[in-house]
Amino acid sequence: MNWASWSDFLAMGGYAFYVWGSYAVTAVLMIVEVIFVMRRRRDVLVRLARTVSAEQNEGNSDESA
Amino acid sequence: MQLLLSFSSPKTFYPLAGKLLPWFAALAVVLTAIGLYLGFFVAPSDYKQGESYRIIFVHVAAAWMSMFIYVVMAGWSAVGMIWNTKLSDMMAGALAPTGALFAFIALWTGALWGKPTWGTYWIWDARLTSELILLFLYIGYIALRSAIDDPRRAARASALLAIVGVINVPIIYFSVRWWNTLHQGASVSPTMAPKMAETMLLAMFVMAVAFWMYTIAVVLARVRSEILERESTSAWVAETVLGTRA
Numbered sequence: 001m002n003w004a005s006w007s008d009f010l011a012m013g014g015y016a017f018y019v020w021g022s023y024a025v026t027a028v029l030m031i032v033e034v035i036f037v038m039r040r041r042r043d044v045l046v047r048l049a050r051t052v053s054a055e056q057n058e059g060n061s062d063e064s065a
Numbered sequence: 066m067q068l069l070l071s072f073s074s075p076k077t078f079y080p081l082a083g084k085l086l087p088w089f090a091a092l093a094v095v096l097t098a099i100g101l102y103l104g105f106f107v108a109p110s111d112y113k114q115g116e117s118y119r120i121i122f123v124h125v126a127a128a129w130m131s132m133f134i135y136v137v138m139a140g141w142s143a144v145g146m147i148w149n150t151k152l153s154d155m156m157a158g159a160l161a162p163t164g165a166l167f168a169f170i171a172l173w174t175g176a177l178w179g180k181p182t183w184g185t186y187w188i189w190d191a192r193l194t195s196e197l198i199l200l201f202l203y204i205g206y207i208a209l210r211s212a213i214d215d216p217r218r219a220a221r222a223s224a225l226l227a228i229v230g231v232i233n234v235p236i237i238y239f240s241v242r243w244w245n246t247l248h249q250g251a252s253v254s255p256t257m258a259p260k261m262a263e264t265m266l267l268a269m270f271v272m273a274v275a276f277w278m279y280t281i282a283v284v285l286a287r288v289r290s291e292i293l294e295r296e297s298t299s300a301w302v303a304e305t306v307l308g309t310r311a
Contacts, residue, residue: 002106009105013116018181022120022174026127029166030279037286044290048297048306055303 073150075292076301082285089282096275100126103268120178126272128171130280131199132234134164138206139231142224151295152288154220157227158210159287163280165203171196183247191240192248195233202230216295
Protein backbone atom coordinates (compact mmCIF):
# COMPACT_ATOMS: atom_id res chain seq x y z
CA MET A 1 0.00 0.00 0.00
CA ASN A 2 1.31 3.41 -1.00
CA TRP A 3 -0.50 5.56 1.54
CA ALA A 4 -0.26 5.59 5.32
CA SER A 5 -3.49 7.52 5.75
CA TRP A 6 -6.32 9.29 3.95
CA SER A 7 -4.63 12.67 4.32
CA ASP A 8 -1.40 11.17 3.06
CA PHE A 9 -3.28 10.05 -0.04
CA LEU A 10 -4.80 13.51 -0.56
CA ALA A 11 -1.42 15.21 -0.11
CA MET A 12 0.11 13.18 -2.99
CA GLY A 13 3.59 13.63 -1.60
CA GLY A 14 3.29 17.42 -1.91
CA TYR A 15 2.00 17.31 -5.50
CA ALA A 16 -1.70 17.48 -4.60
CA PHE A 17 -2.36 20.57 -6.74
CA TYR A 18 -0.82 19.04 -9.85
CA VAL A 19 -2.15 15.52 -9.49
CA TRP A 20 -5.69 16.42 -8.38
CA GLY A 21 -5.76 19.37 -10.76
CA SER A 22 -5.15 16.92 -13.60
CA TYR A 23 -7.65 14.27 -12.52
CA ALA A 24 -10.38 16.74 -11.51
CA VAL A 25 -10.34 18.63 -14.82
CA THR A 26 -10.28 15.37 -16.78
CA ALA A 27 -13.23 13.95 -14.80
CA VAL A 28 -15.29 17.14 -15.04
CA LEU A 29 -14.76 17.49 -18.81
CA MET A 30 -15.64 13.85 -19.50
CA ILE A 31 -18.78 14.02 -17.35
CA VAL A 32 -19.82 17.30 -19.01
CA GLU A 33 -19.38 15.70 -22.44
CA VAL A 34 -21.64 12.80 -21.44
CA ILE A 35 -24.26 15.27 -20.15
CA PHE A 36 -24.10 17.23 -23.43
CA VAL A 37 -24.50 14.07 -25.50
CA MET A 38 -27.48 12.87 -23.42
CA ARG A 39 -29.12 16.28 -23.51
CA ARG A 40 -28.73 16.48 -27.28
CA ARG A 41 -30.41 13.10 -27.70
CA ARG A 42 -33.32 14.22 -25.50
CA ASP A 43 -33.68 17.51 -27.41
CA VAL A 44 -33.62 15.75 -30.79
CA LEU A 45 -36.26 13.23 -29.67
CA VAL A 46 -38.54 15.95 -28.25
CA ARG A 47 -38.20 18.11 -31.36
CA LEU A 48 -38.78 15.26 -33.82
CA ALA A 49 -41.73 13.91 -31.82
CA ARG A 50 -43.33 17.33 -32.05
CA THR A 51 -42.92 17.57 -35.84
CA VAL A 52 -44.01 13.97 -36.38
CA SER A 53 -47.21 14.37 -34.38
CA ALA A 54 -47.86 17.72 -36.07
CA GLU A 55 -47.60 16.03 -39.46
CA GLN A 56 -49.91 13.24 -38.38
CA ASN A 57 -52.53 15.75 -37.17
CA GLU A 58 -52.26 17.53 -40.50
CA GLY A 59 -52.83 14.25 -42.32
CA ASN A 60 -55.92 13.49 -40.19
CA SER A 61 -57.49 16.88 -40.75
CA ASP A 62 -56.94 16.51 -44.51
CA GLU A 63 -58.83 13.23 -44.50
CA SER A 64 -61.74 14.62 -42.54
CA ALA A 65 -62.04 17.64 -44.82
CA MET B 66 -20.03 -8.19 -46.08
CA GLN B 67 -23.47 -8.34 -44.55
CA LEU B 68 -22.02 -6.69 -41.46
CA LEU B 69 -20.32 -4.01 -43.55
CA LEU B 70 -23.57 -3.25 -45.32
CA SER B 71 -25.44 -2.93 -42.06
CA PHE B 72 -22.80 -0.47 -40.94
CA SER B 73 -23.25 1.70 -44.00
CA SER B 74 -27.01 2.14 -43.67
CA PRO B 75 -28.16 4.61 -40.99
CA LYS B 76 -31.44 2.75 -40.59
CA THR B 77 -29.78 -0.52 -39.51
CA PHE B 78 -26.87 1.13 -37.76
CA TYR B 79 -29.11 3.16 -35.45
CA PRO B 80 -30.52 0.16 -33.49
CA LEU B 81 -27.17 -1.68 -33.65
CA ALA B 82 -25.40 1.32 -32.08
CA GLY B 83 -28.14 1.50 -29.45
CA LYS B 84 -27.55 -2.12 -28.51
CA LEU B 85 -23.75 -1.82 -28.33
CA LEU B 86 -23.65 1.50 -26.49
CA PRO B 87 -24.46 0.33 -22.93
CA TRP B 88 -21.76 -2.36 -23.11
CA PHE B 89 -19.06 0.11 -24.06
CA ALA B 90 -20.28 2.54 -21.41
CA ALA B 91 -20.18 -0.19 -18.75
CA LEU B 92 -16.70 -1.29 -19.85
CA ALA B 93 -15.51 2.32 -19.68
CA VAL B 94 -16.74 2.72 -16.10
CA VAL B 95 -15.34 -0.62 -14.88
CA LEU B 96 -11.96 -0.18 -16.59
CA THR B 97 -11.62 3.40 -15.31
CA ALA B 98 -12.20 2.14 -11.77
CA ILE B 99 -9.61 -0.62 -12.21
CA GLY B 100 -7.16 1.76 -13.88
CA LEU B 101 -7.45 4.35 -11.10
CA TYR B 102 -7.04 1.67 -8.46
CA LEU B 103 -3.91 0.34 -10.15
CA GLY B 104 -2.58 3.85 -10.73
CA PHE B 105 -3.03 5.11 -7.19
CA PHE B 106 -2.80 2.04 -4.98
CA VAL B 107 -0.79 -0.63 -6.77
CA ALA B 108 1.79 1.27 -8.82
CA PRO B 109 4.72 2.35 -6.62
CA SER B 110 6.06 5.90 -6.26
CA ASP B 111 8.55 7.00 -8.87
CA TYR B 112 12.02 7.22 -7.36
CA LYS B 113 12.77 10.45 -9.23
CA GLN B 114 9.43 12.18 -9.59
CA GLY B 115 7.72 11.09 -6.39
CA GLU B 116 3.94 11.13 -6.68
CA SER B 117 3.64 13.73 -9.45
CA TYR B 118 4.26 11.04 -12.04
CA ARG B 119 0.76 9.64 -11.32
CA ILE B 120 -0.53 12.28 -13.73
CA ILE B 121 0.78 10.17 -16.61
CA PHE B 122 -1.97 7.56 -16.20
CA VAL B 123 -4.48 10.09 -17.46
CA HIS B 124 -1.99 12.15 -19.53
CA VAL B 125 -0.63 9.36 -21.70
CA ALA B 126 -4.04 7.74 -22.18
CA ALA B 127 -5.55 11.09 -23.26
CA ALA B 128 -2.61 11.90 -25.55
CA TRP B 129 -2.84 8.50 -27.25
CA MET B 130 -6.58 8.86 -27.72
CA SER B 131 -6.24 12.37 -29.15
CA MET B 132 -3.95 11.03 -31.89
CA PHE B 133 -5.80 7.77 -32.44
CA ILE B 134 -9.19 9.50 -32.74
CA TYR B 135 -7.76 11.86 -35.34
CA VAL B 136 -6.51 8.98 -37.47
CA VAL B 137 -9.89 7.22 -37.23
CA MET B 138 -11.63 10.50 -38.07
CA ALA B 139 -9.43 10.97 -41.14
CA GLY B 140 -10.09 7.33 -42.08
CA TRP B 141 -13.87 7.77 -41.97
CA SER B 142 -13.46 11.03 -43.91
CA ALA B 143 -11.53 9.19 -46.64
CA VAL B 144 -14.17 6.44 -46.77
CA GLY B 145 -16.86 9.11 -47.05
CA MET B 146 -15.02 10.87 -49.86
CA ILE B 147 -14.39 7.71 -51.86
CA TRP B 148 -17.75 5.93 -51.50
CA ASN B 149 -19.85 8.99 -50.72
CA THR B 150 -21.52 7.33 -47.74
CA LYS B 151 -23.47 9.50 -45.35
CA LEU B 152 -22.78 7.42 -42.28
CA SER B 153 -18.99 7.70 -42.57
CA ASP B 154 -19.29 11.47 -42.57
CA MET B 155 -21.49 11.30 -39.47
CA MET B 156 -18.92 9.06 -37.75
CA ALA B 157 -16.09 11.47 -38.59
CA GLY B 158 -18.12 14.41 -37.32
CA ALA B 159 -19.08 12.61 -34.11
CA LEU B 160 -15.44 11.79 -33.32
CA ALA B 161 -14.17 15.38 -33.49
CA PRO B 162 -15.51 16.79 -30.18
CA THR B 163 -14.16 13.83 -28.19
CA GLY B 164 -10.82 14.10 -29.98
CA ALA B 165 -10.65 17.79 -29.12
CA LEU B 166 -11.52 16.96 -25.52
CA PHE B 167 -8.65 14.46 -25.22
CA ALA B 168 -6.20 16.82 -26.95
CA PHE B 169 -7.11 19.49 -24.41
CA ILE B 170 -6.80 17.03 -21.50
CA ALA B 171 -3.39 15.91 -22.80
CA LEU B 172 -2.18 19.53 -22.89
CA TRP B 173 -3.72 20.43 -19.52
CA THR B 174 -2.36 17.42 -17.64
CA GLY B 175 0.96 17.81 -19.45
CA ALA B 176 1.21 21.38 -18.20
CA LEU B 177 0.43 20.31 -14.63
CA TRP B 178 3.03 17.57 -14.89
CA GLY B 179 5.59 19.86 -16.52
CA LYS B 180 5.52 22.48 -13.79
CA PRO B 181 6.89 20.31 -10.95
CA THR B 182 9.03 18.19 -13.30
CA TRP B 183 10.54 20.67 -15.77
CA GLY B 184 9.80 23.87 -13.88
CA THR B 185 7.45 25.27 -16.51
CA TYR B 186 3.81 24.85 -17.51
CA TRP B 187 4.46 25.45 -21.16
CA ILE B 188 7.32 25.60 -23.61
CA TRP B 189 7.22 25.89 -27.42
CA ASP B 190 8.87 22.58 -28.00
CA ALA B 191 8.09 20.21 -30.90
CA ARG B 192 5.94 17.73 -28.96
CA LEU B 193 3.87 20.34 -27.15
CA THR B 194 3.45 22.59 -30.18
CA SER B 195 2.37 19.76 -32.49
CA GLU B 196 -0.17 18.57 -29.89
CA LEU B 197 -1.50 22.13 -29.68
CA ILE B 198 -1.81 22.13 -33.48
CA LEU B 199 -3.81 18.90 -33.17
CA LEU B 200 -6.25 20.68 -30.84
CA PHE B 201 -6.55 23.54 -33.34
CA LEU B 202 -7.14 21.05 -36.17
CA TYR B 203 -10.06 19.54 -34.23
CA ILE B 204 -11.48 22.99 -33.47
CA GLY B 205 -11.04 24.09 -37.09
CA TYR B 206 -12.73 20.90 -38.28
CA ILE B 207 -15.72 21.44 -35.99
CA ALA B 208 -15.96 25.14 -36.93
CA LEU B 209 -15.78 24.34 -40.65
CA ARG B 210 -18.61 21.79 -40.39
CA SER B 211 -20.87 24.16 -38.53
CA ALA B 212 -20.09 27.05 -40.88
CA ILE B 213 -21.37 25.23 -44.02
CA ASP B 214 -25.13 24.72 -44.12
CA ASP B 215 -25.30 22.16 -46.94
CA PRO B 216 -24.37 18.82 -45.30
CA ARG B 217 -22.83 17.41 -48.49
CA ARG B 218 -20.53 20.37 -48.98
CA ALA B 219 -19.70 20.43 -45.26
CA ALA B 220 -18.80 16.73 -45.47
CA ARG B 221 -16.48 17.27 -48.46
CA ALA B 222 -14.70 20.32 -47.09
CA SER B 223 -14.24 18.95 -43.57
CA ALA B 224 -13.10 15.55 -44.90
CA LEU B 225 -10.40 17.30 -46.91
CA LEU B 226 -9.24 19.19 -43.82
CA ALA B 227 -9.20 16.01 -41.74
CA ILE B 228 -7.18 14.09 -44.36
CA VAL B 229 -4.63 16.85 -44.91
CA GLY B 230 -4.24 17.36 -41.15
CA VAL B 231 -3.42 13.71 -40.51
CA ILE B 232 0.20 14.52 -41.44
CA ASN B 233 0.42 16.15 -37.99
CA VAL B 234 -0.10 12.85 -36.15
CA PRO B 235 3.23 11.19 -37.07
CA ILE B 236 4.88 14.56 -36.38
CA ILE B 237 3.52 14.48 -32.81
CA TYR B 238 4.43 10.85 -32.35
CA PHE B 239 8.00 11.07 -33.64
CA SER B 240 8.70 14.64 -32.50
CA VAL B 241 10.61 13.41 -29.46
CA ARG B 242 12.96 11.51 -31.75
CA TRP B 243 13.29 13.94 -34.64
CA TRP B 244 13.96 17.02 -32.57
CA ASN B 245 15.77 17.70 -29.37
CA THR B 246 12.80 18.36 -27.15
CA LEU B 247 12.26 18.85 -23.48
CA HIS B 248 9.56 16.21 -23.59
CA GLN B 249 10.93 12.82 -22.66
CA GLY B 250 11.21 10.04 -25.24
CA ALA B 251 8.64 7.30 -25.49
CA SER B 252 8.23 5.33 -22.27
CA VAL B 253 6.70 2.54 -24.24
CA SER B 254 7.57 1.47 -27.75
CA PRO B 255 7.10 -1.77 -29.65
CA THR B 256 10.81 -2.18 -30.29
CA MET B 257 12.29 -1.53 -26.87
CA ALA B 258 11.82 -2.99 -23.44
CA PRO B 259 9.65 -0.62 -21.41
CA LYS B 260 11.38 1.76 -19.06
CA MET B 261 8.72 1.57 -16.40
CA ALA B 262 7.66 -0.74 -13.63
CA GLU B 263 5.17 -3.33 -14.82
CA THR B 264 2.34 -2.14 -12.60
CA MET B 265 2.80 1.43 -13.86
CA LEU B 266 2.56 0.22 -17.45
CA LEU B 267 -0.47 -1.89 -16.67
CA ALA B 268 -2.27 1.08 -15.08
CA MET B 269 -1.46 3.17 -18.14
CA PHE B 270 -2.78 0.57 -20.56
CA VAL B 271 -5.96 -0.02 -18.57
CA MET B 272 -6.66 3.72 -18.51
CA ALA B 273 -6.01 3.93 -22.27
CA VAL B 274 -8.46 1.09 -22.97
CA ALA B 275 -10.99 2.71 -20.60
CA PHE B 276 -10.77 5.99 -22.53
CA TRP B 277 -11.12 4.03 -25.73
CA MET B 278 -14.35 2.41 -24.53
CA TYR B 279 -15.58 5.82 -23.33
CA THR B 280 -14.89 7.27 -26.78
CA ILE B 281 -16.81 4.50 -28.55
CA ALA B 282 -19.82 4.91 -26.22
CA VAL B 283 -19.93 8.70 -26.55
CA VAL B 284 -19.41 8.63 -30.33
CA LEU B 285 -22.13 5.99 -30.84
CA ALA B 286 -24.55 8.12 -28.80
CA ARG B 287 -23.65 11.23 -30.79
CA VAL B 288 -24.03 9.41 -34.13
CA ARG B 289 -27.49 8.18 -33.08
CA SER B 290 -28.66 11.75 -32.49
CA GLU B 291 -27.08 12.83 -35.77
CA ILE B 292 -28.83 10.01 -37.67
CA LEU B 293 -32.23 10.99 -36.23
CA GLU B 294 -31.69 14.60 -37.23
CA ARG B 295 -30.49 13.95 -40.75
CA GLU B 296 -32.99 11.20 -41.51
CA SER B 297 -35.85 13.04 -39.83
CA THR B 298 -38.02 12.88 -42.95
CA SER B 299 -37.89 9.10 -43.30
CA ALA B 300 -40.68 6.86 -42.01
CA TRP B 301 -38.55 4.70 -39.72
CA VAL B 302 -37.37 7.76 -37.77
CA ALA B 303 -40.98 8.87 -37.24
CA GLU B 304 -41.79 5.40 -35.89
CA THR B 305 -38.67 5.34 -33.70
CA VAL B 306 -39.35 8.79 -32.28
CA LEU B 307 -42.94 7.98 -31.37
CA GLY B 308 -41.92 4.56 -30.04
CA THR B 309 -39.19 5.98 -27.81
CA ARG B 310 -41.46 8.58 -26.31
CA ALA B 311 -44.32 6.20 -25.61
